[in-house]
Amino acid sequence: MAKHKERSEIVIYGGAVHLSKEMLFRNEQAIYGYLSMLERSGWSSPLEGFFVSSLTQEHWIIKVTLSIFEKVQVGDLVCILPVHSCLVVSALEGYVTTHSEKVKTLRSRDSLFSRSA
Secondary structure (H helix, E strand, C coil), X not given: CEEEHHHCEEEEECCHHHHCCCCEEECCEEECEEEECEECCEECCCCCCCEEEEEXXXXXXXXXXXXXXXXXXXXXXXXXXXXXXXXXXXXXXXXXXXXXXXXXXXXXXXXXXXXXX
């Protein structure tokens, strides 16, 4: 992760390959996903006004306010809620939920879920 205070941006590893290239427009601004924070029970509701404004194959750029910019440190985990996730889901064999439950997808192989966590 990198932080650019002068642009109010946070750059995160993970891009189109992880989030998809689907977007929606709000006030003529492309939005690829919303920022959320980790909580004990999972993740928070999307943080109002913070969004993934652009992406490349391997990076996301998140527009933030100064308060969030100062709160999020390099190395922190944040949640990105994509606007559309079908491409991402189809590329994965399974998921591990925030409660350590394993969820298979149609591409799942049984060996994926027989490994020790």
